[in-house]
Amino acid sequence: AQKITQTQPGMFVQEKEAVTLDCTYDTSDPSYGLFWYKQPSSGEMIFLIYQGSYDQQNATEGRYSLNFQKARKSANLVISASQLGDSAMYFCAMRERESGGGADGLTFGKGTHLIIQP
Amino acid sequence: DTEVTQTPKHLVMGMTNKKSLKCEQHMGHRAMYWYKQKAKKPPELMFVYSYEKLSINESVPSRFSPECPNSSLLNLHLHALQPEDSALYLCASSIQGGSNSPLHFGNGTRLTVT
Numbered sequence: 583a584q585k586i587t588q589t590q591p592g593m594f595v596q597e598k599e600a601v602t603l604d605c606t607y608d609t610s611d612p613s614y615g616l617f618w619y620k621q622p623s624s625g626e627m628i629f630l631i632y633q634g635s636y637d638q639q640n641a642t643e644g645r646y647s648l649n650f651q652k653a654r655k656s657a658n659l660v661i662s663a664s665q666l667g668d669s670a671m672y673f674c675a676m677r678e679r680e681s682g683g684g685a686d687g688l689t690f691g692k693g694t695h696l697i698i699q700p
Numbered sequence: 701d702t703e704v705t706q707t708p709k710h711l712v713m714g715m716t717n718k719k720s721l722k723c724e725q726h727m728g729h730r731a732m733y734w735y736k737q738k739a740k741k742p743p744e745l746m747f748v749y750s751y752e753k754l755s756i757n758e759s760v761p762s763r764f765s766p767e768c769p770n771s772s773l774l775n776l777h778l779h780a781l782q783p784e785d786s787a788l789y790l791c792a793s794s795i796q797g798g799s800n801s802p803l804h805f806g807n808g809t810r811l812t813v814t
Contacts, residue, residue, distance in 0.1 A: 615799040625788050627743070627805035634800050673742055677799045686756065687733050687792075688803055690742035 585609065586674050586691035593696050595664050602649070603659040603694050605674030613679040616657040617688060618648065621671040633657055669698045703727050706791050706806035714814055715781060721809045723774040723791030730796040732774040733803060734766060737788040749774060750796060781813045 587606045595601045607616065618630040633641045633648045641648040649658040661668055672695075675688040704725045713719050723732065731750050735743035748756035749768040757766075763785075765777040774791055788810050792803040 611799075613799050615801075617802055619805075624807070625790075625810065626807040627790060627792075627803075629802045629804065632800065632802055677801070677803075679799045687735070687745040687748055688743075689745075692742055 584691075585689045586676055588674055588691035588694050590694045591692070593694060595696065595698055597666060597698050597700050598663055601661045601664050601668075601696065603661075603672050603674075603696065605657045605659065605691060607655050607657060607674075607676050609655075609676065609678055611678040615677045616648070616650070617675045617677065618646070618657075618659045619673045619675060619690075620668075621673065621693075623670070627673075631659065664698050666698050666700060669696060671695050704791055704793055704804050704806035706789075706809050708809060709807065710810045710812075712812045712814060713778065713781065715783070717781075718777070718779045720778065721776040721789055721791075721811075723776075723806055724772055725793040725804070726772055727793060727804065728771075729793035729804070730771060731794045732768060733792040733794075734774070734776055735790040735792065735805075737790060737808075739787075743790055747776075778811075781811075783813050786811055786813045 585608050614635045616633045620628045631641050631643045631646045633650045640650050645662045647660045671693045673693045674691040677688050707722045734746040737743040745758050746760045747766045752768045763780050767775040788808045790808045791806045794803045795801040
């Protein structure tokens with residue numbers, strides 16, 4: 583079963599509109615972190631925002647906010663006042679509590695290709 | 701600018717060549733990662749180093765050989781690759797441990813195997 587599900591392969595949004603990118607996750611670990619990354623066509627993975635499983639409030643970072651609904655296992659990214667430079671691939675990712683005392687990596691969803699139109 | 705530096709940015713190699721990808725970070729992170737990303741796909745974890753020791757190897761073929769000479773450097777040695785190994789190779793680092801630490805990625809190396 584997929585651990586991270588992003589159901590929107592692509593989205594077209596008008597500039598200055600708000601956009602919501604969907605992400606649902608699956609884990610039995612009570613301690614986990616949820617992350618959103620932006621990947622422009624140049625390839626770099628840019629960390630945007632983090633939400634911890636025990637956080638009571640939704641995370642915000644500038645124009646980015648995370649709509650965290652723990653009971654629904656949902657962690658949607660909201661971008662307010664979209665800009666042309668927001669056009670990119672967006673990945674939702676999860677990191678579970680490390681096992682065996684070592685580090686583990688991120689598990690990524692398939693991504694959403696967001697295109698902002700003028 | 702990213703704090704994780706990867707070289708080279710682009711690499712073209714034949715199937716009989718030996719080459720190396722390099723990654724460097726100076727954030728004091730003790731966990732380092734190699735990911736492989738095919739076009740229009742999410743990154744896939746290849747290797748994890750924790751305190752300079754290999755802690756995760758995701759069943760990667762032996763033609764990929766990682767090395768962590770010290771806490772700041774991570775190499776990926778390539779030998780006898782196949783055309784299907786052409787991809788973007790991303791290096792990342794993080795604070796050791798915990799589910800609350802983001803991975804910081806480099807800009808990647810675009811590898812083409814001919």
